[in-house]
Amino acid sequence: MTEQPVPDTPHNRMSGPIHGWFSLSYSNYLVANRALMQCMPLGWQDRMVACLEEMREAFEGVPQAEGFRVEAAxxxxxxxxxxxxxxxxxxxxxxxxxxxxxxxxxxxxxxxxxxxxxxxxxxxxxxxxxxxxxxxxxVLLPAVDPVPHYRHAPYIAPKTDA
Known part of the structure; x- marks a missing residue:
């Protein structure tokens, strides 16, 4: 039996792959470390930037916070x-x-x-x-981030380089 594709409806989007990726956490945001992203292969960086630009354009005009405070914990x-x-x-x-x-x-x-x-x-x-x-x-207790700030971070080889 051929599996039918899931219809791309607002409901299915809200419970789709991104929801699954966040798993059972209650996280409202994805925090991605710039230093680690800059160490990824250039092809990956191109795809990531393209996705981020596509999302920015899709929600242009939607009110959003000016900035966020992120701290290691x-x-x-x-x-x-x-x-x-x-x-x-x-x-x-x-x-x-x-x-x-x-x-x-x-x-x-x-x-x-x-x-x-x-x-x-x-x-x-x-x-x-x-x-x-x-x-x-x-609960979260503030802690020191083990990954240095991108301006001071050495190249960290991802597993993809192995």
Whole structure:
């Protein structure tokens, strides 16, 4: 049986090869390293530039951001962050689900209150905007980019040169 081609409809485009390439990520953008792209063979660079120009022309006039801030990062589960990393990201950890011990308790009474009120399911985490985060949720910590800036990068041989 001959496989029928998929009709080129708006719905099929939105769930097509690009959607599949991004896989299960929630990424809204593709970030491609210029230094690595400049190390690709010239034929590849010609095809890439042609595709980028074609996309630019296709969406000419569509409002877009003037620029973007891109920074290297490492990915971590919220529950694996150190206190310092939580502070850096503005994440708070609440073991008592928003409750606070009465202000008149002494140190021993506070420890007793905390033992009675601590959530057995673990802490609740919140980002700096007050949104609750799941303990297994992945967040990004700023990191040093291992690929040098294109102005300082040496030639890095792609596998295609092997």
């Amino acid at each position: 490492t990915e971590h589960e919220v529950s694996d962050l150190t206190e310092e990393q939580q502070r850096e990201l503005g994440i708070t950890e609440d073991w008592y689900r928003g409750e606070t011990p009465p202000h008149w308790l002494d140190a021993d009474e506070i420890r007793e209150w905390e033992a009675e009120h601590e959530d057995p399911d673990g802490p609740a985490y919140h980002d700096r905007d007050g949104n609750e985060l799941e303990s297994h949720q992945r």
